[in-house]
Each structure stands twice: as C-alpha cells, then as structure tokens.
Amino acid sequence: MLRLSKLTDYAVVVMVRLAEVSPGSNPDVQTSPGIAAATGVPEPTVAKVLKTLAATGLVTSQRGARGGYRLARPLHAISVSEVIAAVDGPIALVACVDGSLNECESQGLCPVRGRWDPVNDAIERALSGITLADMREAAVPPLFRVPALMPAAE
C-alpha cells in the first residue's frame, strides 16, 4: 500500500530535468522529445506527464515551432504533495469519494466519515514539507548525473 504510481515518479524526474537547463542556457524551454531522450523515459509517456503537469499549472508551456516546457516555480518552491496531487489526483485516503453507498451522507454515522482525517492531514503536512529540491539532493549523491548517459530501459 501507499504505492505511488510510476507516473508520479516520472513527473519528478521530468521536473528535475526541467530545472537542470534553466540557468541561462540558449533555450529557456525544453521539448518533450528532448526530455525523453535525456531521461530515458519513453516519449509518449513523458509527453503525457508534461501535459498533465501543464494542465495543473506546475509547468508552463510554449506552443508552436520553438515551443516547449518550463518550470512555473523553482524546485525548492514545489512540494511533493503538489506533484502527487497533480498526477494522481487529490490525496484522498478513504473510499467515500465516490457515491458507492449512500448511507455515508444521510446517516452521519459513517465509520469512515472523519476517521481518516487526522491521518490524511498528517500525510499532507509531511509531504508539503518536502520539495523537489530535497528529492534531487537525495538522489544525486551516488553517481553524478550525466546527460545522455542513460542506457535506457530494456
């Protein structure tokens, strides 16, 4: 349980990569194929992730021929909870989100009504305190990141 989806991890990878080129290089935006080549993630998948992130406002897009994507905020200003919420939907631990059973609304004695609220809030708080910059720091140490070194997935 508490297994987050691969898409979320891809989102983190992509956004970290998106921040790697920002410091004043020739292009201020990066294209989906370029990021895919740099990260080793399949192009359609990375495109899907980028579109999702753009829809939620975590990254900004520039359409057209010389278009691409850009981070809306620096890494240290983006929390993990935002990324998870953007990719995997809102952080809801209980199943009462959908109207499977109507007894939850009318009765008021639903066992799951407010039970998981403290847990939910605690997780939300914990995830809000971690930024993408922290995750990059945690992942980099063993081998420094080399662009275009990725052996790709087999």
Place this chain on the structure above:
Amino acid sequence: MLRLSKLTDYAVVVMVRLAEVSPGSNPDVQTSPGIAAATGVPEPTVAKVLKTLAATGLVTSQRGARGGYRLARPLHAISVSEVIAAVDGPIALVACVDGSLNECESQGLCPVRGRWDPVNDAIERALSGITLADMREAAVPPLFRVPALMPAAE
C-alpha cells in the same frame, strides 16, 4: 493516489470494535460472525481481515469451539502505520521493493533508488504518531464533535 484500500479501513473498524468488548463480559474474545454483525461488514471479509491481522500479530486468536479474537495491544498502543503495513503490506512508495525484476538494472543509476526515501520516511513518521485511539476519537462524535477536542500534533 495515496488511496488506501478498503481492507485497511475495515481493519480499523474491526479493531476498534474489538476494543469495545465489555471488560468482564461473558467472553473475552469475539468471533468473526459477531464482529461482522456488529460492524455491518460482510462476514467473509471481516474474517479475512481478522486472519490477516492475526498473522501479523496485531490481534491474537483463540481456536476451537469457544474461540475468537482479541486485541494484542490496547488501541492507544497501535499506530496506523502498523495496521496499514499489516493489511496492505509494507509502506513502500516505489515499485522496486520486491524482486519482481532483478530489482533494477543497476541500483547506482536508478533514479528512484533513494529519491523517495525522505518522503517515505516522512509518511512513516506521520503515521506512526497516530494511534487507533485517535481515530476512534475522530470518528465517534458525529453530533457531539467538540472543536477544541483535536489533539493537533503541530
């Protein structure tokens, strides 16, 4: 994402019910059908949950004719993380936990290797601080909820 399974919620419901046993009533243990009738959860499902909890040691079982289940620890000594780990497996946010594949190709360059560790640890810490007693308190007062009752771990 971060949607915990219904089984986990059932486990909480069942364990809270298990603690409701009258101190000194006829049986010090409760049977699966009895708990199912008291909670409204289908009998096979509650039996499955109980068996899982018993396998992990969160509850103790008494076999035989007058058998049943009993909490191994009081509610305030059981954290939510234990229940989640018991029902849904270990709290692992990445997919590389099991040896489905040869782990990763090379752990040194794996992007997910240590990246989610701080997040994982933060969630674990947050969940460890909440006990079943806290969840019961949060769920019991549907109409008697007192604003100043929140323990609030801030």
Place this chain on the structure above:
DNA sequence: TGTAACAGGACTGCTTCGGTCCTGATTGCT
C-alpha cells in the same frame, strides 16, 4: 506556407484489488 511542437482526448492490455468460497486443523462441550 510549411513545419515543429503542444493540447486533449480515446483506446487497449495489464496488474492489482476486493470479495467469496472451500477444505482442513484445533478446541470446547456433550
């Protein structure tokens, strides 16, 4: 005008989960 790149879906195969049921093993009671 032509091309490069994003936008936003629809679609499908697959894994996992939720839920049920069956067959033993064990213990108390008659």
Place this chain on the structure above:
DNA sequence: AGCAATCAGGACCGAAGCAGTCCTGTTACA
C-alpha cells in the same frame, strides 16, 4: 469419544484502476 464451533490458509473470479500508446487538432515560428 464424538460432535460442533471456530480459526487457518489458500484458491478462485470478477471488477476496477493504471500504464502506455496513438490519433487528431491547434498554435506559433521560420
């Protein structure tokens, strides 16, 4: 001793969500 109640443990199936791909516009630059 025999019977009944109860747990133990797995097998099984259907449903749901997820991962991944692809297609058809729309926009902007050269």
